[in-house]
Amino acid sequence: MVSSNTPDQLVRKARGRPRDWHDKTAQNTIKSLDRAMEVFEFLSEAQGRALSTLAADMGQSPATVYRILVTLEGRGLVEFDPVDQVWHVGARAFIIGARFLKRTSLVERARPFLRQLMEDTGETANLGIEQNGHVLFVSQVETHASIRAFFPPGTLSRLHASGIGKALMAQMGAAQLDRFLSDAPLERFTEFTLTDPDALKADLAATRTRGYAIDGEERNLGMRCIAAPVFDMNGEAVGGISVSGPTARVGSERIADFSAAVVAAAKELTVAIGGSAIS
Structure with a gap:
């Protein structure tokens, strides 16, 4: 099928954001991702926390926080210390942060x-x-x-x-x-x-x-x-x-x-x- 879009329309579609990109209401947010980022940011300010302590401080269930941490660990964003049984921000977080500085x-x-x-x-x-x-x-x-x-x-x-x-x-x-x-x-x-x-x-x-x-x-x-x-x-x-x-x-x-x-x-x-x- 031949597209009827004009070049200008194709350029607009290629910008990488939907028509209502500026709408930050709940319908356009991913709650699970938002919760994961909340845990990640909290851990970055409170390094070296045990799962139970982290969950209690955030008012979240340990099971939920654990699933988030394991997911982030898989991306290298957080790390688990098996000796002290605590979680830290991972090296991948620094790499991503360093890319911000290159802006x-x-x-x-x-x-x-x-x-x-x-x-x-x-x-x-x-x-x-x-x-x-x-x-x-x-x-x-x-x-x-x-x-x-x-x-x-x-x-x-x-x-x-x-x-x-x-x-x-x-x-x-x-x-x-x-x-x-x-x-x-x-x-x-x-x-x-x-x-x-x-x-x-x-x-x-x-x-x-x-x-x-x-x-x-x-x-x-x-x-x-x-x-x-x-x-x-x-x-x-x-x-x-x-x-x-x-x-x-x-x-x-x-x-x-x-x-x-x-x-x-x-x-x-x-x-x-x-x-x-x-x-």
């Missing part, structure tokens, strides 16, 4: 700048992007020092309590920032965390003026972070670069030198990805 040249292009920043400052250099109100750390070059900041790729941190997070928030428009602040209370992590919206706004204004953000023990006591934003070709902040280290080494007297190095690295990476900051 943009940002991570690949950032690597030499992170390494140079670590060499220049002697502290751990980080790259992060915004994801759902958090900083998602996507790359890191660790310092050689024995005491160090550690944010392995995949780590999430709240925006308001992170150097990179505040560097990105400082680039938000007033309406976007107000929406963020109204979504949920600002969680307190230490006595230095900025949980008052007005105080945070004042800090972000200072960040915009000087060109870099400071996390002064706002997420972890004894740790300081200095960060600057990275911009794309549209002048939008798509990520941030930072250095993190103990306050004993990243003291107030070193902020000027460290911030200069961080801002320079962020500007170099911006240029490397074809971006430009819009004043």
Whole structure:
């Protein structure tokens, strides 16, 4: 049979999504898959859990959770430790996650700048992007020092309590920032965390003026972070670069030198990805 479809119709059909692809109602979701992903995400945040503990914490039956885990194990997404009788996220999950990082040249292009920043400052250099109100750390070059900041790729941190997070928030428009602040209370992590919206706004204004953000023990006591934003070709902040280290080494007297190095690295990476900051 000869098809009567026009070339344009064939192109539209080949896009890989149905007419009502934007409809996210229950009729267009696979409940068993959704439940499996819920177990997978929960396990990723609570590594090394026994089946009974995992099922109890999630309010699911052990039989259901077990079937999900065995299915995920077959795909290499989770692994079972027969000695300790606990479940972990598997190596396949890392492989798939690494493919996400290849969606943009940002991570690949950032690597030499992170390494140079670590060499220049002697502290751990980080790259992060915004994801759902958090900083998602996507790359890191660790310092050689024995005491160090550690944010392995995949780590999430709240925006308001992170150097990179505040560097990105400082680039938000007033309406976007107000929406963020109204979504949920600002969680307190230490006595230095900025949980008052007005105080945070004042800090972000200072960040915009000087060109870099400071996390002064706002997420972890004894740790300081200095960060600057990275911009794309549209002048939008798509990520941030930072250095993190103990306050004993990243003291107030070193902020000027460290911030200069961080801002320079962020500007170099911006240029490397074809971006430009819009004043």
